[in-house]
Amino acid sequence: MRTLSLDLRERIVAAYDGRQGTREEVARRFGVSVGMVKKLLQQRRRTNDLGHRHRYSGRKARILPEYREGLLTLVAAQPDLTLAQIKEKLSMPCTVPAVHQALVALGLTYKKRRSTPPSKDGPMSPRLDGSGGPGKGSSPPAGSSSSTRRRPRPT
Numbered sequence: 001m002r003t004l005s006l007d008l009r010e011r012i013v014a015a016y017d018g019r020q021g022t023r024e025e026v027a028r029r030f031g032v033s034v035g036m037v038k039k040l041l042q043q044r045r046r047t048n049d050l051g052h053r054h055r056y057s058g059r060k061a062r063i064l065p066e067y068r069e070g071l072l073t074l075v076a077a078q079p080d081l082t083l084a085q086i087k088e089k090l091s092m093p094c095t096v097p098a099v100h101q102a103l104v105a106l107g108l109t110y111k112k113r114r115s116t117p118p119s120k121d122g123p124m125s126p127r128l129d130g131s132g133g134p135g136k137g138s139s140p141p142a143g144s145s146s147s148t149r150r151r152p153r154p155t
Contacts (some may be wrong), residue, residue: 004032009050013040062094063102071099075108 015026027034044050070090083096092099
């Protein structure tokens with residue numbers, strides 16, 4: 001659905017104000033819904049303006065700028081806090097995922113690293129090629145068979 005031009009909005013309201021018909025008749029004349037005529041009249045009564053109000057639509061942010069400042073200082077002082085701890089320390093009225101989104105919006109990455117250093121040994125199993133088996137060009141280990149048949153039991 002497209003936004004009505006300001007000119008059309010003004011003509012709709014002027015037609016209604018000029019008593020050129022009821023809301024239903026004005027709506028039919030300009031090819032809009034009755035609800036749109038009502039909405040325009042309410043908007044003019046409330047704001048004294050007929051312009052579109054898309055910038056005011058949507059959910060309002062719960063993490064206000066003062067929380068963002070607190071986030072920056074808290075994470076700088078204690079970078080090892082969990083998201084839940086950050087939310088609790090700042091008494092934020094939002095969800096834990098919202099804290100994560102706020103940190104991302106501030107350009108802060110939040111990824112915990114393991115507390116142990118990585119192993120110095122190489123991988124313990126052969127590298128796989130994505131199909132679940134050993135990589136191309138490798139042969140089965142010596143003494144094994146590539147067959148899926150069972151070996152006969154010794155008697």
